[in-house]
Amino acid sequence: MNILDKIIFDKHREVVLKKAIIPVSQLENSVFFERATISLSQKLKTSSSGIIAEHKRRSPSKSVINHDFTVEEVVKGYENAGACGISVLTDGKYFGGSLDDLLLARASVNIPLLRKEFIVDEYQILEAKAFGADLILLIAAVLTREEIKSLSTFAKNLGLEVLLEVHNQEELEKSIMPTLDIIGVNNRNLKTFEVSLDFSKQLASQIPNEFVKVSESGISSVEAITELRPYGFKGFLIGENFMKTNNAGKAATEFIKQL
Numbered sequence: 001m002n003i004l005d006k007i008i009f010d011k012h013r014e015v016v017l018k019k020a021i022i023p024v025s026q027l028e029n030s031v032f033f034e035r036a037t038i039s040l041s042q043k044l045k046t047s048s049s050g051i052i053a054e055h056k057r058r059s060p061s062k063s064v065i066n067h068d069f070t071v072e073e074v075v076k077g078y079e080n081a082g083a084c085g086i087s088v089l090t091d092g093k094y095f096g097g098s099l100d101d102l103l104l105a106r107a108s109v110n111i112p113l114l115r116k117e118f119i120v121d122e123y124q125i126l127e128a129k130a131f132g133a134d135l136i137l138l139i140a141a142v143l144t145r146e147e148i149k150s151l152s153t154f155a156k157n158l159g160l161e162v163l164l165e166v167h168n169q170e171e172l173e174k175s176i177m178p179t180l181d182i183i184g185v186n187n188r189n190l191k192t193f194e195v196s197l198d199f200s201k202q203l204a205s206q207i208p209n210e211f212v213k214v215s216e217s218g219i220s221s222v223e224a225i226t227e228l229r230p231y232g233f234k235g236f237l238i239g240e241n242f243m244k245t246n247n248a249g250k251a252a253t254e255f256i257k258q259l
């Protein structure tokens with residue numbers, strides 16, 4: 001099993017356990033359930049920076065990025081820096097995140113929040129809504145076309161936007177459908193951890209124009225963004241480059257100032 005298979009295997013078990021304890025009705029009673037969401041795709045269309053900054057403590061490819069901060073200081077720092085949106089990792093076992101991180105982020109900022117999670121079940125989309133997200137991630141590498149269709153339709157019906165992540169042409173071709181808002185090309189192969197901006201460059205022209213294009217992972221310089229923009233990318237998802245510093249908000253401020 002590669003790492004992605006392991007994560008998905010664990011995720012299915014986690015969802016079964018959670019469903020048995022917290023009923024859907026409890027999620028639907030959350031104060032955030034009726035909240036009007038904020039559109040990240042609209043913000044990206046008009047933003048000059050396009051930065052989506054990520055809250056990330058650790059990852060399977062880097063066991064310690066940073067644990068020495070509060071969610072509030074990181075996400076407020078990102079908002080003040082002028083980020084268009086914030087991605088919050090909620091997987092516990094592999095990324096050290098939680099739904100509480102999402103909740104604390106929601107309580108701290110007023111910009112769009114992405115629940116960064118390995119979504120395999122509608123239940124996780126209800127959780128996303130209940131804990132204050134504005135959009136969800138769907139990863140084409142781990143879902144069939146039918147699953148992408150039903151999960152994205154379910155999210156849209158809750159007022160959540162959908163960011164569909166692809167890594168190659170096959171994943172892109174199987175996934176294109178009108179219930180997606182944003183298509184992200186992950187520069188990191190989640191099975192091998194190989195990272196290259198070439199993945200974004202190669203796939204950009206195949207993404208239909210009705211979708212906002214985002215380039216994800218491995219972006220560590222302003223030059224990378226200058227290189228990617230001519231390919232039509234409007235959004236850039238950055239985690240480690242900010243989180244590895246002792247002040248993520250300040251790192252984002254300095255980065256965005258140069259754009």
Ligand SMILES: O=P(O)(O)OC[C@@H](O)[C@@H](O)c1c[nH]c2ccccc12
Pocket residue numbers: 054056116117139165186216217218219237238239240241
């Ligand atoms: O820390 P980086 O290299 O800037 O990457 C951020 C983000 O793109 C990455 O965390 C990510 C992209 N797709 C994912 C899917 C699941 C978990 C994490 C991710």
